[in-house]
Amino acid sequence: MSPDEEYTAYVSGRLPWLRQIAYPLCQDWHRADDLVQTAITRLYVKWHRACAADDLDAYVRTILIRVFLAEQRGGWFSRARVTPLPPEPPVQGDDHDLVMDMRRALAAVPPRQRATLVLRFHCDLSVEQTAHALGCSAGTVKSQTARGLATLRSILGAPDSRLSHVEEC
Template sequence: MTSGVDEFAEFVAARGTSLLRTAHLTCGSPGEAEDVLQSALERAYRHWDRLGRGDDPEPYIRRIIVNLAISRARRRAIMRLIPTHTPPERPAAREDVELRHVLMDGLRALAPRQRAVLVLRFWEDMTEAQAAKTLGCSVGTVKSQTSKALARLRTLLGEDVVHSVGS
């Protein structure tokens, strides 16, 4: 029989990379993502006796990650003005690396909740219902936030860049 510490360690070893990816895409920077993931795992560990025995703990931990990322973004916005990136006159070259940088800049320009919805829906490939459960909101909210976020990205990056992501 494994202890709670061993079960938690096994969970982190198995799902840590995926959780870090979610944190990185939600936060926008690798360093901040590591901090958010560490805080989320710390919170989850404190309640692992309940989480480990119940259903899959991953959605709960993803929700912690998203909430922490949104809270951090709000604190930064209160403490200082966040400069916005102006879109280039022409979209960047279509090479994968350059496109990734353009998309990351676009994601950083979105409101934290909109960024979280896009990350969960398109990078984590969640359904609207799964994203709603993770975010603790209704499916309608996920739909409207997705629509608004994509419209904002189209304005920032141009229709052809946003369309090329789906290809």
């Protein structure tokens, strides 16, 4: 199989997974698709190095997170909306209100803390894996996680049992 065929096969199989990581970061399916598109474009450019990685999924997830963080540092023009927001997709889970509250609260968390929370709790990565993906120390991941959880608590209304399940992850 040629490198282009390997790349195409990998990306075709992992697109839904990448979108599921990108959405909690930006809270917008169209923007999530843009993040994924940029990430897979960067992956294509580095495919010869990426396919030799020990964990290709971790390599691609790192690219996606770094694309998101780089976009947050960009100017306002790159984040301007020219159309109204599409309707939210159907909420999955038992407590629809809790899911919607968590989405709104997560969207209000600063980008670096949000990325840390998504990697730690949505992707279920360890502190070390998260540090590697973000290119920082384990101590930074711990402090960003603590700050992000504190921000979520304050947005959701202080010590609330609704957030206790996140800390158990």
